[in-house]
Amino acid sequence: MLTFAVSEEKNSWLRERMEALGILEKDIEEKFVRSSGHGGQHVNKTSTCVYLKHVPTGIEVKCMKDRSQSINRFFARRELVKRIENLAGQSDTELQKILKRKAKHRKRTQMKYRAK
Numbered sequence: 001m002l003t004f005a006v007s008e009e010k011n012s013w014l015r016e017r018m019e020a021l022g023i024l025e026k027d028i029e030e031k032f033v034r035s036s037g038h039g040g041q042h043v044n045k046t047s048t049c050v051y052l053k054h055v056p057t058g059i060e061v062k063c064m065k066d067r068s069q070s071i072n073r074f075f076a077r078r079e080l081v082k083r084i085e086n087l088a089g090q091s092d093t094e095l096q097k098i099l100k101r102k103a104k105h106r107k108r109t110q111m112k113y114r115a116k
Contacts, residue, residue: 003072004071006071006074010074011074014074014077014081016070017081018081018100021078023054023084027054027055028052028053028055029053029055029071030051030052031050032047032049032062032069033047033049033051034047035047035064037064037066039067042067046065046069047069048066048072049064049072050062050063050064050069050073050075051076052080052104057084059080059083059084059087061080062076063079064076087091
């Protein structure tokens with residue numbers, strides 16, 4: 001498992017949560033893009049923003065809270081763990097409703113832009 005530029009306690013907490021939820025590093029697609037916001041020239045020159053996608057669930061996270069890429073990688077994984085925990089806590093009927101609503105929205109958007 002990776003270690004990040006945070007305390008060892010936080011690294012071990014993240015490792016434990018990911019193992020408990022069954023999140024594997026090989027299931028995560030990770031990209032680095034340029035950030036925006038505070039940080040000045042440093043942010044404009046480096047790719048510190050972290051984009052994660054958990055392939056099995058399709059959950060996407062983008063994090064650019066800090067100027068450090070390593071810390072943003074930790075924050076992004078922590079956010080991903082929280083979202084997967086929330087998803088696991090929902091019942092199947094709630095999940096089906098959410099997926100149905102998203103599909104309906106996606107279909108409407110496609111129809112809107114095809115008409116033009």
